[in-house]
Amino acid sequence: MYWGFVAAGYLAVIGVLSGYAWWLVNRGRALSRDVPEEKRRFLD
Amino acid sequence: MIESPNLTPSSPTPPNLSTASKATRIIGWAALAVTGLALLFGLVISGPEVNMRDSVRLLYVHVPSILTAYTCFGITLVGSVMYLRTQSQFWDLAAASAAEVGVVFLGLGLVTGALWGKPTWGTYWEWDPRLTSTAVMFIMYIGYLAIRRMEFSPEVRSRRAAVVGIISILNVIIVHYSVQWWRGLHQGQTFGLDPQIRDMQYFSWFLGTVAMALVASWLLIHRFRVSWLERQVEESQLVRALAERRREAGE
Secondary structure, eight states, X not given: OHHHHHHHHHHHXXXXXXXXXXXXXXXXXXXXXXXXXXXXXXXX | OOOOOOXXXXXXXXXXXXXXXXXXXXXXXXXXXXXXXXXXXXXXXXXXXXXXXXXXXXXXXXXHHHXXXXXXXXXXXXXXXXXXXXXXXXXXXXXXXXXXXXXXXXXXXXXXXXXXXXXXXXXXXXXXXXXXXXHHHHHHHHHHHHHHTSSSOHHHHHHHHHHHHHHTHHHHHHHHHHHHHSXXXXXXXXXXXXXXXXXXXXXXXXXXXXXXXXXXXXXXXXXXXXXXXXXHHHHHHHHHHHHHHHHHHXX
């Protein structure tokens, strides 16, 4: 009984966080194409 | 012996489009490693609790999610105050990025809390002071993010968002103390200085908290960099549009 709720909770956390991370990486790459190199010098 | 011709194309190095850096790679790998450990301890090594049985495992993600959201909203507060004082784009974007990451973690906290509530309380949701104030907090920060997408000039938008970012912190305080101020279904602190659970269960919760903190740091840095790029694109579009208007007016 408990394991169904536990599995749903952990899957929700892993799914949402990895989906958000994936979206951020792709959005960053897409935007970087439109921004010149010298304006992307926030990277270390 | 016939030498084969060099067929490697002499193309220039492709531009680095990634928002990653050495620091974020280290944080990312550390986050993955600690998350793996947290899953191992939370789901395999630690045992069930006497009253909550296996549903206690949900607290190892529920409580860290909420704590991470609190921290993010604290960063939004600092960023908002600093923006109003300095008008610096850095603080404005830091506040906005932290609010978005905080909303993600708060949403996860609400979902995992509901999933914990069903086997423990017999219901997914109850209009209890802690749950209700948390839902209000979630809506307030959604409102903050909505303001950031409104069609004001960047300065007006940032100023209004900063004011909402400062006011919204009051709700974090209400949520945190709601279990002490009002009687409700939600229990007091399970973890903290006088924890209700100990040993391996407490360690599993600790690992979950460290994992969430590392994941949130990674997300926050990347969100900040993406926000920075969005601002650069927005400004260059504005410059292009103005130049086009001037050209049209000159013709």
